[in-house]
Amino acid sequence: MRAAISVINMKGGVGKTTIATLLCRRLAQSLKVLAIDLDPQANMSQALMGEDGYRRFLDDNSPSVVEVFKGYQPPSSAPSPTPLDATEVARAIRRSRNGELRIIPSRFDFSNNLRVASTADEQALARFIANGFHDIDIVIIDCAPTESVLTRAAYHASRHILVPVRPEYFATIGFPLLHRSLEDFRGSNPGHDIDVLGVVINDAFYDGGNQGGPERIRAMAEIEGEAAKHHWRIFDNQIPFSRGFPKMMRGDHSWLGNATMFYNFARELRHSLSEEGYLS
Ligand SMILES: Nc1ncnc2c1ncn2[C@@H]1O[C@H](COP(=O)(O)OP(=O)(O)OP(=O)(O)O)[C@@H](O)[C@H]1O
Ligand SMILES: [Mg+2]
Numbered sequence: 001m002r003a004a005i006s007v008i009n010m011k012g013g014v015g016k017t018t019i020a021t022l023l024c025r026r027l028a029q030s031l032k033v034l035a036i037d038l039d040p041q042a043n044m045s046q047a048l049m050g051e052d053g054y055r056r057f058l059d060d061n062s063p064s065v066v067e068v069f070k071g072y073q074p075p076s077s078a079p080s081p082t083p084l085d086a087t088e089v090a091r092a093i094r095r096s097r098n099g100e101l102r103i104i105p106s107r108f109d110f111s112n113n114l115r116v117a118s119t120a121d122e123q124a125l126a127r128f129i130a131n132g133f134h135d136i137d138i139v140i141i142d143c144a145p146t147e148s149v150l151t152r153a154a155y156h157a158s159r160h161i162l163v164p165v166r167p168e169y170f171a172t173i174g175f176p177l178l179h180r181s182l183e184d185f186r187g188s189n190p191g192h193d194i195d196v197l198g199v200v201i202n203d204a205f206y207d208g209g210n211q212g213g214p215e216r217i218r219a220m221a222e223i224e225g226e227a228a229k230h231h232w233r234i235f236d237n238q239i240p241f242s243r244g245f246p247k248m249m250r251g252d253h254s255w256l257g258n259a260t261m262f263y264n265f266a267r268e269l270r271h272s273l274s275e276e277g278y279l280s
Contacts, residue, residue, distance in 0.1 A: 003278040004129070004139040005197060006154040007162045010174035010181070012145040015164045015202035017043045018245055020142035024048065026266040028101035031137040031279065034090055035101065036065065036125070038154055039144040040108035047249045048093050048103050057105055063089045064107035068128045069120040069153075086132035102136075120149050126156035137279055145174070147181055155185045159278070160197035162269070163232065164239075167201060167219035172226040179230050196232040197272065199223065200265060204238035235272075237265040 007020040021044050024035040037044040046054045057064075061076050063084060072081045090102040108114050129139060141154045163178065165171055182194060201223065227234050244259025273279045 001278050002137060002139070003160065003273050004141075004158045005160045005162050006141040006143055006158040007164065008143045008151065008154065008178060009163050009165060010145055010147055010177040011165075011170075014145075014166045014174075015239070016145070017041075017047070017142050018249060019162070019164050019200065019202065019239065020044055020140050021047045022245075022248060022262055023266055023269070024101055024103075024140050026263060027138060027140075027270065028094060028099045029096060030098045032100040032135055033102070034129070034133055034136045034139045035093075035103040036139060036141040036157070037103065037106035038065065038125075038150045039106055039142055040114065041144070042106040042108070044142040045103060045105035047251075048101070049091070049105060050251070054105070057091070058107065062091070062105075065104045065125070066107050066116050068104060069116055069124045071121075071124060084128070086128075089128075090133065118149060120153060122149050122152040123156050125153045129157055138273075147177065151181065152185065155182070155194055156189070156192070158194060160195060160273075162197050163199045164202045165199055165223055166203045167216045167223060168203075169215065169219065171219045171223050175226045175230065175232075196230070197269070198233045198235045199227050200235045200269075201238040203241045235265060235268055237261070237268045239265055 007016045009016060017039065020035070024033050025048075027033050035044060035048060042054070045057075049057060063073050067073055067084055068089060071084070073084055074081055090104050093101040093103055095101075139157065141157060143151060143154050161178070161182070163175075182196070185194065186192070201220070224234065238261075240258045240261050242257050242259035244256035245262075247254070248256060248259055248262075270279065
């Protein structure tokens with residue numbers, strides 16, 4: 001059964017895009033993965049398509065997630081609006097013997113597109129995914145830290161939420177916001193099961209091995225307490241601080257240091273999905 005996960009925390013800079021992007025790359029070695037970039041910053045699109053690839057995509061006026069919300073491809077080379085072609089919208093990034101990676105890129109870069117985003121039909125994305133992509137094993141959606149109609153669109157398109165968190169001051173400020181937002185969503189969509197798959201501790205250790213001192217210990221206790229309050233599990237495998245991550249995002253695997261610990265987390269996430277009957 002296909003899995004669909006949105007990476008969300010209503011706190012900025014916690015590693016959502018890094019984790020979503022690297023999960024897509026890792027899982028695509030053995031699964032068919034569809035990445036969806038719902039963040040106007042388009043960092044995931046840039047990382048997966050490469051800077052040049054993303055620039056070409058912008059220059060070519062190729063369809064993006066904005067067209068998914070609009071529901072059609074506006075006339076450009078064609079003389080009239082045309083239906084969206086799923087294989088064109090979900091661009092192929094990489095294909096291997098067992099896996100495949102495709103992305104629906106973000107292009108909320110013009111004020112007009114932002115207007116589309118603020119008035120979007122929040123179910124359009126879920127409908128688009130449901131009607132095609134029967135071969136896809138897992139959908140991973142990167143979200144912006146601010147709650148908007150795009151967050152609701154991500155919920156509609158997801159079964160699970162992955163919550164990255166940094167053990168830092170005010171670490172859990174986004175937890176009650178996310179909890180309330182999910183409760184609201186469940187209230188207005190009673191037939192839709194949506195759950196937090198887990199909280200993943202990002203940026204966990206510090207170079208030098210001092211574990212971050214009392215601040216980190218305090219933050220970890222706060223995270224454990226808040227997660228327990230909402231019955232959210234915390235993944236056993238933490239993602240360490242590593243200068244390897246920004247490099248990995250660019251696709252440079254020359255020196256990764258303890259960034260390779262990310263793969264343990266990816267394995268645990270995949271295992272927990274299989275345990276729940278997904279990805280089988
Ligand atoms: N484990 C890590 N080790 C080192 N640097 C990290 C780690 N995780 C994230 N970073 C860096 O922290 C910054 C923020 O990460 P990222 O963009 O993934 O966060 P985000 O939650 O997506 O942010 P936003 O809320 O703006 O979307 C980036 O520069 C990223 O390279
Ligand atoms: Mg981000």
